[in-house]
Amino acid sequence: MLSTNPGAGATIVIQPTRDLFHLDLHEIWQHRDLLYFLVWRDVKVRYKQTAIGAAWALLNPLVTMAIFTVVFGHFAKLPSDGMPYPIFVFAALLPWNYYSQAITRSGASLVGDANLIRKVYFPRVIIPLSATITPLVDFAIAFGLLLGMMIWFGMSPTWAVLTLPLFAAMTVIIALGVGLWLSALNVRYRDVGHIIPFLTQVWLYATPVAYSLNLVPSQFRLLYSLNPMVGVVEGFRWTIRGSGDLEVGAVVVSAAVSVLVLVGGLAFFKHMEETFADVV
Amino acid sequence: MSDIAIRVENLSKQYEIGAARHREDILRDQLVHGFKKLCGRGPKAQATKEIFHALTDVSFEVRQGEVIGIIGRNGAGKSTLLKILSRITKPTQGRAEIYGRVGSLLEVGTGFHQELTGGENIFLNGAILGMKKNEIRRKFDEIVAFAEVEQFINTPVKHYSSGMYVRLAFAVAAHLEPEILIVDEVLAVGDVGFQKKCIGKMGDVAKNGRTVLFVSHNMAAVSQLCEHAVWLEHGQVKEIGNAAELVKDYLSDENSQKAACMWPHVEQAPGDDRVRLMAGRIVQDGRVTSVVDINEPARIEIEFEVLRPVRNLVCGIDLFNSMELCLFSNCDWRPNFLTPGRYRKHVDVPPQLLAEGRVSVMLQLFFYSPTISSVALRDALIFDATDSDHPLSVRGPQKGAWPGVVRVRLEWGEASPVQKRRPSAVT
Structure with a gap:
């Protein structure tokens, strides 16, 4: 039977891809159950064999906060934008910890799930995507802790806190964007696995977590906020503080950079995706 | 449609x-x-x-x-x-x-x-x-x-x-x-x-x-x-x-015999991030062959590359006949600890065991507790088992078809005279 339009009616057509950028959101949506179970797996496994379970999600930021408070707040006496220093640090550690966890996880995700990639088909983006979603659980727990601390320090949230989801979304966008780059690169160059811990450490100090954005001379702030985490941290602090000015310029620059990183990451990932099964 | x-x-x-x-x-x-x-x-x-x-x-x-x-x-x-x-x-x-x-x-x-x-x-x-x-x-x-x-x-x-x-x-x-x-x-x-x-x-x-x-x-x-x-x-x-x-x-x-298999590049070789199978060979009388005389011992050699330190790597062979019946399966269970590098191992298939015909060898590399199979390669080696007029040949002087999936040599006892029971007095 000769068909004038080859492939008409075919459920699936397999051929070499020619288009440069083709993100099939519909297909990702069809695989949403898989995404759900991969996140679920990681959350389960993460807390399964730990004695104190979810407390780890609290311990890490608490200890970091204590160290920063003592070293930078008390010894170095860094200014904290009029907030209690612990809150000042914690408001930044909240997105930062999520971010570093997300890029560490997603960076290693494709290599870690190599077995799946070699044996089963699904949109590969789901793997780093699930690795970016999983640490949101810790983020939520730590956020609860922050609310508790605010009550303890007698701070009441203002309407500004309503914009927090926006900044949280921005953090996820950056994390996913960077995670896509790192995970795809890691398949090709295993060096990336070694670079990630180093990268997060350097990035931490390049981000105003322990110090205030105000310490950076104002003429450099826009340049500085090319690091997208600068805008995120500034945004988080502002929503918690609820007073004073938001560095709108820094936030806009950071937001633009994060969207660019994500779009670039998706394109790069798509480009590399086809060879994953052959080289991973 | x-x-x-x-x-x-x-x-x-x-x-x-x-x-x-x-x-x-x-x-x-x-x-x-x-x-x-x-x-x-x-x-x-x-x-x-x-x-x-x-x-x-x-x-x-x-x-x-x-x-x-x-x-x-x-x-x-x-x-x-x-x-x-x-x-x-x-x-x-x-x-x-x-x-x-x-x-x-x-x-x-x-x-x-x-x-x-x-x-x-x-x-x-x-x-x-x-x-x-x-x-x-x-x-x-x-x-x-x-x-x-x-x-x-x-x-x-x-x-x-x-x-x-x-x-x-x-x-x-x-x-x-x-x-x-x-x-x-x-x-x-x-x-x-x-x-x-x-x-x-x-x-x-x-x-x-x-x-x-x-x-x-x-x-x-x-x-x-x-x-x-x-x-x-x-x-x-x-x-x-x-x-x-x-x-x-x-x-x-005819072409489906395979006396040896080999992978020049580690990345292309079968296996995982622990160990990869680099080569396999059938050797008899000191040379690689795809025709094995069943009356002589045959050696199966395995070469593998260990990529990270591993414990209790088990090498195994499974032999199948042309109807895919598994003739036997054998592994080396001895505990071991191997550092990264290339290793060679061999196992000898004794004479008077195989029957004539096409034999396919599955090579296995795996770990126990927990069981992880790194390599299980079917048809890694394929050879023809042939009988010869060896003095110990099971078939003896008999030519033609000889039944059985294996051709093991069994020890027969000598015929010894049996004391005839004394005929009973009354018949």
Whole structure:
């Protein structure tokens, strides 16, 4: 039977891809159950064999906060934008910890799930995507802790806190964007696995977590906020503080950079995706 | 709507072996290389890139409800074809059209997590195979019953015996209900009883009018289950036709002997990140041969590369005759600790054990507690066992056919006179 339009009616057509950028959101949506179970797996496994379970999600930021408070707040006496220093640090550690966890996880995700990639088909983006979603659980727990601390320090949230989801979304966008780059690169160059811990450490100090954005001379702030985490941290602090000015310029620059990183990451990932099964 | 389920047209796939080697390369080399190119120095491009043609110009069609077998030796391109049809990897040229929902099973238990319980793994593995959450929930009890693991459903699978593990893994896979099923050598797992159960299940699937594309080394299963078969050789279609006839041709094919197998590049060699099989050989009288005299010892040599320090690596061989009956299975269980590097090991098959005929060797590299199979390569080596007029030959002076799947020499006692019982007095 000769068909004038080859492939008409075919459920699936397999051929070499020619288009440069083709993100099939519909297909990702069809695989949403898989995404759900991969996140679920990681959350389960993460807390399964730990004695104190979810407390780890609290311990890490608490200890970091204590160290920063003592070293930078008390010894170095860094200014904290009029907030209690612990809150000042914690408001930044909240997105930062999520971010570093997300890029560490997603960076290693494709290599870690190599077995799946070699044996089963699904949109590969789901793997780093699930690795970016999983640490949101810790983020939520730590956020609860922050609310508790605010009550303890007698701070009441203002309407500004309503914009927090926006900044949280921005953090996820950056994390996913960077995670896509790192995970795809890691398949090709295993060096990336070694670079990630180093990268997060350097990035931490390049981000105003322990110090205030105000310490950076104002003429450099826009340049500085090319690091997208600068805008995120500034945004988080502002929503918690609820007073004073938001560095709108820094936030806009950071937001633009994060969207660019994500779009670039998706394109790069798509480009590399086809060879994953052959080289991973 | 035609009645075609799968149409494959001029499908080709090439791998750059050079590119794969780069993977292990360090970023540094790449940077240095890029820098040199920028400066206009250094090699222009890597002229040394080797292209490996895994599939060349493969075309065939599968009708709705048909069961088709793909046969051929290792490296003939069977796995590549399955991977392309499962959309795991893309073809370099050509196209394939699939009409219907596809489920592909290249392995059972993909994505099983050791820390999760049996029940949790059913959901995870089901989702990985493409089932919806509700679908898994609906079939959950059925899957558990099929796997016969009711009591252990809340136990982490790391505590499962390997038999339970495989049963559970297969049970999930068996409940996948696609219109088109693509199956790899999954039937090669488990004991004979379990394999039978799997083949039975495959037969059921076929009877339900679903389309099955099925790769196997089990020639008996192929001729029994499939109407048609595709015979691949060196990445090309050698023959397409009636399954039973094709199997007969395949089994009598002279070219299918293999005295040695070898992988020049670690990245292309079968295995995982622990160990890779680099070479295998059949040696008799000090030379590599594909014709083995069953009256002399034959040596099977295995070379492997250990990639990271490992404990308790087990080498094993399974020998199969031309009807895919496993003659025997043998491994070296001695505990060991190996540091990264290349190793060679051998095992001697004693004389007067094998019967005449085509023998296929499966080479295995695996670990126990927990059991991890790194390599289980069917048809790694294929040789012809021949009898000779050796003084110890079991057949003695007898020519012609000699029955039995093995030809063991047994010790016969001498005939000794039996005391005749004294005839009783009264008859």
